[in-house]
Amino acid sequence: MERPGSLEPAPPLQGAEPVAGVHAAKMEAPPADEGATFASSKLFWCGCVKRWLPLAYREELYHVLRLTGPLLLSRILNFLLPFVITIFCGHIGNAELAGYALASATINVTTTATGYGLTIACDTLISQTYGSRNMKRVGVILQKSTLILLMFCLPCWALLVNSHNLLLLLQQEHEVARYILHIKTDFCLFLFQAMFLHQLQVSYLQNQGIILPQMYTAAVANILNLGINFLLISVLELGVIGSAAANSLSQIIICLLLFGYIRWKKLYKQTWGGWSTECLQGWGSYMKLAVPSAFMICFEWWVWEVGGFLAGWLGEDDLAAQHLMVEIGAITYMFPLGIHAAACVRVGNALGAGNTSRAIITCKVALVLSGVLALFQGFILAGCKSVIGYIFTSDDKIVQLVSDNLTVYTFLQFLDALLCVCSGILVGCGMQKIAAVSNLIFYYLIGLPVGIALMFWAKLRILGNLFLIIFSVHITTSQHQKCLHMLLSKHFATGAETAGCFVSNLKLGLTKNPVFPGHADILFSASSSFLLLLKKSRFSLFDQ
Numbered sequence: 001m002e003r004p005g006s007l008e009p010a011p012p013l014q015g016a017e018p019v020a021g022v023h024a025a026k027m028e029a030p031p032a033d034e035g036a037t038f039a040s041s042k043l044f045w046c047g048c049v050k051r052w053l054p055l056a057y058r059e060e061l062y063h064v065l066r067l068t069g070p071l072l073l074s075r076i077l078n079f080l081l082p083f084v085i086t087i088f089c090g091h092i093g094n095a096e097l098a099g100y101a102l103a104s105a106t107i108n109v110t111t112t113a114t115g116y117g118l119t120i121a122c123d124t125l126i127s128q129t130y131g132s133r134n135m136k137r138v139g140v141i142l143q144k145s146t147l148i149l150l151m152f153c154l155p156c157w158a159l160l161v162n163s164h165n166l167l168l169l170l171q172q173e174h175e176v177a178r179y180i181l182h183i184k185t186d187f188c189l190f191l192f193q194a195m196f197l198h199q200l201q202v203s204y205l206q207n208q209g210i211i212l213p214q215m216y217t218a219a220v221a222n223i224l225n226l227g228i229n230f231l232l233i234s235v236l237e238l239g240v241i242g243s244a245a246a247n248s249l250s251q252i253i254i255c256l257l258l259f260g261y262i263r264w265k266k267l268y269k270q271t272w273g274g275w276s277t278e279c280l281q282g283w284g285s286y287m288k289l290a291v292p293s294a295f296m297i298c299f300e301w302w303v304w305e306v307g308g309f310l311a312g313w314l315g316e317d318d319l320a321a322q323h324l325m326v327e328i329g330a331i332t333y334m335f336p337l338g339i340h341a342a343a344c345v346r347v348g349n350a351l352g353a354g355n356t357s358r359a360i361i362t363c364k365v366a367l368v369l370s371g372v373l374a375l376f377q378g379f380i381l382a383g384c385k386s387v388i389g390y391i392f393t394s395d396d397k398i399v400q401l402v403s404d405n406l407t408v409y410t411f412l413q414f415l416d417a418l419l420c421v422c423s424g425i426l427v428g429c430g431m432q433k434i435a436a437v438s439n440l441i442f443y444y445l446i447g448l449p450v451g452i453a454l455m456f457w458a459k460l461r462i463l464g465n466l467f468l469i470i471f472s473v474h475i476t477t478s479q480h481q482k483c484l485h486m487l488l489s490k491h492f493a494t495g496a497e498t499a500g501c502f503v504s505n506l507k508l509g510l511t512k513n514p515v516f517p518g519h520a521d522i523l524f525s526a527s528s529s530f531l532l533l534l535k536k537s538r539f540s541l542f543d544q
Helices: 034-045 048-052 055-092 092-129 136-161 163-169 174-188 192-206 212-235 242-266 283-312 318-353 356-384 398-427 432-456 463-488 490-499 502-508 519-524 530-539
Strands: none
Touching: 055 092, 055 192, 055 212, 055 242, 055 318, 055 356, 055 398, 092 136, 092 163, 092 192, 092 242, 092 283, 092 318, 092 398, 092 432, 136 163, 136 192, 136 283, 192 212, 192 242, 212 242, 242 490, 283 318, 283 398, 283 432, 283 463, 318 398, 318 463, 356 398, 398 432, 432 463
16 A cells, blocks of 8 residues: 555646736645654654554654644643633632623623634635745735734624623623623723734744744743732732733733744744735635634634523522633643644645645544543543632632532543544634534534523533533534544545645635535534444554
8 A cells, every 4th residue: 555655745726827916836745854754763762652653653643742742832821811810810709700700701702712713714724825835825814814803803892892781681690790891891992902913923823833932922921911910919909900901911912922023033034925905805715714713613612601601690609610610621621722733734734735645644643642632631630620629719619619510521621622633623624614513503502402401400500511511522523523534534535635725726716615525414414423433443543
């Protein structure tokens, strides 16, 4: 059988002309890392590893780990910015923690999730465009996405100005909503540009394989954030007003630091050709990826925040415990999220270069790696569940609620890790629509009614929300696994070869949709059993 790495890149499109205003670079595959074989052999020196993993998989594992490490650290550091504020608010009092939880949920639902989702289109377009070596086109994509995200700030502000009244209509407690939401909303009017622009800069760099700058700047921003929170909350005793100001300042600082680093090190030279009127064209093509990307992120993110709103009807203790579960879940999600980003970059670059075999190997390696890491996370959570809550609060009742819910969450995080990596692979392939529709069906049309019944009628309270997510994630993971199984099969590999030219086709107007066939069949066919899929893949996972 032919070695996977020996496939030649897909040929350029017949009759394709360069996009106006942009010089098309030669469509050649990215240069291979000549030291990959040597480095992987030194890294995986154990004899059993060499027996179980063929050389191509060891090389790919080396590349994925080399991306995952810095990506993981940078995401943890970015997450620590609001995490520190949660700790400070939790030690002020339960009402402050509940108010901050409600404000965070409102902002995430109405703005943050949607804005971050719109930037996911850059992960597909930039990774595949960079893989095809069309460098200046990367800069045009960045310009276009910047304009779209800045315009998106307008409806975000309109929603948040009226968020206090909306919460009262949703029967949230008046004191909790009034206590912090309108204060934090005022500060957030100056926050969204920094959040969205920072996310765009991160996507712009990581899809070119540039990871370290965001890690460095996030580390500096965290040091400044800790000092600002201590000064405003502990020294000046400004309470929640100080926490809101610290949150806004930290996001602005990290955005400016990363922008300054890019300018200082001239990381833009290879891909930035200056502002061009080309960025004003083709918005429809961009939005065809951006809108499904936004729904994909929002449907998954909102289900956690919906749990926060439902917990608000149960009382302050349940609301605070639910918010702490979201914070803990966000921490554990960082590990598969690093693999998610690495898989997206590697798959997108490979498809952009026409090297489908490398994309297939990346998918397999990333899924197995995420499952192994999730098992280790589960053991750690199970051993520390009774003390984790004390990081956030000293209230024994809330700590006990968190401990009880962590017992169930140890199983949830394993499935969620696999789902996270599957989503990253789909994004790298430009198949966000599949993930978006699957999330809508399984989270909301099926899972949410079950979760509400468990929370209120079965009186499981916030534990019912976790059962809702476990049920939904299990079905969604199985569906995504089936989609990827079809994608990686030999029958589907021929269609995937053409996928490397998706970005070029889309930009040149030669096609309106991704070239992957069978969307309807993948979306609405019966879900495969997750255990059955693992059983099947056990024998074929590392076949060459």
